[in-house]
Amino acid sequence: MNKPEEHIIQSLLEKHALGICTPEEIAVLHEWYDAFPDKGPAFADEEEKKYWKNDIKTAVMDNIQPWKVRKINWWQIAAAAVVVVAVATFLLKPWEPEYIGVMAPKGKGVMRIELPDNSIVWLQAGSTLRYEGRHVELIDGIAGFSVVQNSDEPFTVRTVSGLNVKVLGTEFTVKALKELPDVKVYVESGAVQISDSSNANIAVLKTDQQIVYNIATHQFIQDSVHAAEEARWKTGEYTLDNAPFAELARILKDQFDTEIRYNERIMAPYRFNIRITPVSTLPQILDMLHEISGVNYTINGNHVIITGVSQ
Numbered sequence: 001m002n003k004p005e006e007h008i009i010q011s012l013l014e015k016h017a018l019g020i021c022t023p024e025e026i027a028v029l030h031e032w033y034d035a036f037p038d039k040g041p042a043f044a045d046e047e048e049k050k051y052w053k054n055d056i057k058t059a060v061m062d063n064i065q066p067w068k069v070r071k072i073n074w075w076q077i078a079a080a081a082v083v084v085v086a087v088a089t090f091l092l093k094p095w096e097p098e099y100i101g102v103m104a105p106k107g108k109g110v111m112r113i114e115l116p117d118n119s120i121v122w123l124q125a126g127s128t129l130r131y132e133g134r135h136v137e138l139i140d141g142i143a144g145f146s147v148v149q150n151s152d153e154p155f156t157v158r159t160v161s162g163l164n165v166k167v168l169g170t171e172f173t174v175k176a177l178k179e180l181p182d183v184k185v186y187v188e189s190g191a192v193q194i195s196d197s198s199n200a201n202i203a204v205l206k207t208d209q210q211i212v213y214n215i216a217t218h219q220f221i222q223d224s225v226h227a228a229e230e231a232r233w234k235t236g237e238y239t240l241d242n243a244p245f246a247e248l249a250r251i252l253k254d255q256f257d258t259e260i261r262y263n264e265r266i267m268a269p270y271r272f273n274i275r276i277t278p279v280s281t282l283p284q285i286l287d288m289l290h291e292i293s294g295v296n297y298t299i300n301g302n303h304v305i306i307t308g309v310s311q
Helices: 002-016 025-034 046-061 073-092 227-235 245-256 284-295
Strands: 100-101 110-115 119-125 128-132 136-146 155-159 164-167 171-176 182-189 190-196 201-206 210-214 220-224 236-245 259-261 271-276 295-300 304-310
Touching: 046 295, 119 128, 136 245, 155 171, 164 171, 171 227, 182 190, 182 201, 182 227, 201 210, 201 220, 210 271, 227 236, 236 245, 245 259, 245 271, 245 284, 245 304, 284 295, 284 304
Parallel strands: 136 155, 259 304
Antiparallel strands: 100 128, 110 119, 119 136, 128 136, 136 171, 155 164, 164 190, 171 182, 182 210, 190 201, 210 220, 236 271, 295 304
C-alpha cells in the first residue's frame, strides 16, 4: 500500500471509530480488509506477536486508546488494525446499532437535517454529530435544533465533554467547538434542562437565556442573550463579540474550507468583534482584520498564515 493510501485508510479508520463513515467509505474499508494477505506470517517473531496481542487487548478494553508508536512494516500495522477495529466493532455494536453519523462539509454553508421525528437540525460547516431517534451526540462544532414536542420521549443532546441538554419541544443552539474551553447553550423558544457529566441538574434555560459552561472547572455562567440574533448563523451570518482568535479561526476554516496556521500563544490575548455575512469573502475578512485589528497575514490559495498583530 503506497503512502497516499495509508493516509486515506488512517482517516477512514478514525471516522469509523466515530461512527460517521458513509456507505462508500465503509465499502473502501471492506475492500482494504479483503485485500489483506491470507498467507504468510503477520508478525516478525513471537515477541512481535505478543506485543500486538497485549496492545490489541488494551485497545479493546479501554474503548480505543492511542496506539503505541513502533517502527514496523505497514502491513503488520494493518494486521493489528483489522483485529482491533473488528473486535471493537462487534463489542460496541449491540449498544449503538442505529446511530447515524453526519459531517457537514467545510466550505458548503450550513447543512439542514430532518430527523425521523421531523425535528430539524442546522449543522455548521465542519461540524460533526450522530443521532439515534431523539438522541443526539454533538461530537464537534455548532448545531441548532427545532424540536418537535413529544412528552413521551424527551429530546436529548450530549456533548463530548459530558454536558447534556434535555427538552420536550423548543428551539436552541449548542456550541461545542473542540478549540474552545467552554460549551455554550442558548434558547430561542421554549425551555431546556442542562445537566453535567455526573447527571446533576445545573440549570433550566428559557427563551433568551444562555449558559456558558467551562469544561475544565465545571463552573458556568447563566445570563440573558438575544437568541434570535445569535441564531442567525443558521443563515450563514456570524456576529462574533469579544471572541478569541481560536473561535474566529475555526469559523473561517469551516466557512471557507481553508487552512489557517497561527501561533496560539501569540494570538491568545486578543479578542475580536466582527460580522461575517453569506456574501463575505475570505480576502475581505482578512483585510478587515488587518485594517481594524492589525492582524498580519499571508495568503496562498486556501492556505493562510497569521504572522502576528501590529501594535
